Amino acid sequence: MDDDTGYRGDATALAWAALGGPAGLTGRVRYGGARGLLPARLPVMDLARTAVAVCALAGAELAAARTGGPVPTVTVDDGAVATAFLSERHLRIDGRAPTAFAPLSGFWDTADGRLRTHANYPHHRDRLLAALGLPGDAGPDALAAELAGRRAKEVEETVYAAGGLAVAVRDAKEWAAHPQGAAVAGRPLLTLAPLGAATPPVRPPGLAGDPLLPAAGLRVLDLTRVLAGPVATRTLALLGADVLRIDAPGLPESRDTHGDTGFGKRSAVLDLGARAGRASFEELLALADVVVTGYRPGALDRFGLAPEVLAERRPGIVIARLSAWGDYGPWGARRGFDSLVQAATGIAMTEAAADGTPGVLPAQALDHGTGYLLAAAVLRALTERSRTGGSRLATLALTQTAALLTDVLPRRAPVAPGTADAFDPEARLADADSPMGRLRHALPPVSFADGPVNWSRPPSNWGSDVPVWW
Template structure:
């Protein structure tokens, strides 16, 4: 099935500051399968489209030729948005959610928790007054005795993650929901005054060749963005704190094309290595809770002062505004808080989107913002900031995209968008990139490695 246009693509491209005339370079085809009451397929199609168009635009700047045509296939987009579920190592599927990451019935409604990481599980149990060995039955009893918002506040006070399930109307009345409604889909601004553009050339198939990306992001949106930059030829080095655990299963999906190292920024030696990496970085992507990295001088302005001409892409869950600005958050929690879970559920229980669509969509928007910033730099120089939040992508989905239900008419088979290759973990199956344009790359140049084991140095 072909699609002649996408209003979502036009909205996102406008938010990115793109030339509207370039939308004529985009065409749509194929059939997807992200069934939902909200326009999830439109969100997915649009974010991949603008990312592909931004890549094509940068390729044209680097080669001096015309902007290549972009063809968006809904089947490939669907596979990409389901990629964290479709990845396999030696035929083994990942565990996407831990047993204590789910909906729970509270005394007056529902609560959604996120406890995939061991430290989040511990904090959840502590907040509920439960022992470390407590199981799901014990959590269900404890949550069932409390109002949903009491659980939300207790768990967050303990450093864990839980939100009360709210309707669309309840979220609109909440100070954080009202704040989100008043902000744009994303922000792009100039944060440095130096004029000289950084001269980097590259072939159309790898328009980011020669660029170095310092990746300070974690599951899932940020790694999707930097994975896309790696596809386009950038040297992407992901750096994680030495003491914070990460899921190798998640890295199997989002670590393709990258290398991954660990650094203790609190130590003099670790900080020295980081500053050496920053000194020749072209892009820094951050995805930690607002305020959590301030002591390391990682604000966009401080980074750009130390590395003139830098592009900084900054991602948060709830945005840098409102009472929840410094709270941790994940896609599943955003769905629960913002009314999406109620919209997608029924009278018996809340529901969920057919994919982690806020994460994936925000990731493609983040990559698109970096690519557009690089294009603008090519002409006018200057350090740039690209800022996004899962809450803004959620507000876009609920309030600004045309709400037409997505109901695929045919069974969906992802096999044509899957590939297999040997990796350090075993035989890896992963999804091929949905971001594509004429003459662009068809796959990443390397599989993911073992998380955190690469040397913290540029290639």
């Protein structure tokens, strides 16, 4: 335990309070590990540590609610946390390193500033090029030439109107003055509240066994995509939940992303717009304890998945919703990714190089941080449901996590160059055979006494599982 344990506990207490957790439980958390990891101007390591700490504590609390015993002690190791926040970079599939960003994803110079695009998926790439009047086979040079003559905010609006993804790079003051930035500033880190009519407590059966799995026997419908949502549901699977991810047949997932975030889960394809697919989904929903959604706000409402409708149809269900920009403000219905939120909210300029070139965080920290917070919210909701009943709704957004990083967590002097602890992530990596091939992957950072240290199963191939509960 090192000399900033008190500060670490303060940050954990802040996030734990946002989750509505009993204040005294934060004393069950122990911190340690190498110093100086995930270095940045912003307190990225503090964000990462805090998100993992409250997630592990929420799991330990649920375990205690099911065993009737004391809350197990939680251990947060900075090395494990930092390795997990870079899990997609540590992944190897049969020795092959993953592909990070596609050629048309990145920062670009415009006539009046800089722009960030996201075109990792083919449909987003096609929409970006079509919005700019470029041919479908245009490469980086053609895109750069086109953007150099355009204004960043005009491109932002044009591309979004076409269903693509691009944002003007803003500094912190510009974001604060933007209507969406102002809307975010008035919001808490997350919300977790009762929803719908009162119902009796739902007390899952007692818990025993080695390891201790607080979510054992619980069924989770996973309707999320890269990256925060799958991190959350991967964590729920670690803790014993039967997690079934459902995707539309026309939106295949990146093999690398699925290899990283599919641990412990199953993956099936259902067309909710077709009668047979909808019927199968309704059978799943009728037995689900938790529904996690990560599509832009409103995108799934036509399938009867708006929170209020879900709570009426399935009293006692726990609903967790994740979005990039929040479900409010002028950007409330927009798509987004971690990299775009970093660019829009001033993070990229805070981390800029000396010549003003926009920078990035040392990890996809908004995605990973929000993922662990989302899992924590689900676990806390399950604990509260076991005590008082009722449905609950957890709502999170990448921009709200970004506000925690930029405006709430205090900035501290970075560890001086040459004084950071030596750290080798190899001890936090493991190998697993899978239907995808031989996987080298990061171990989970969520740790409490007698809890799991790894997932019970590796990822299956995307979309290869039968859409039924075990």
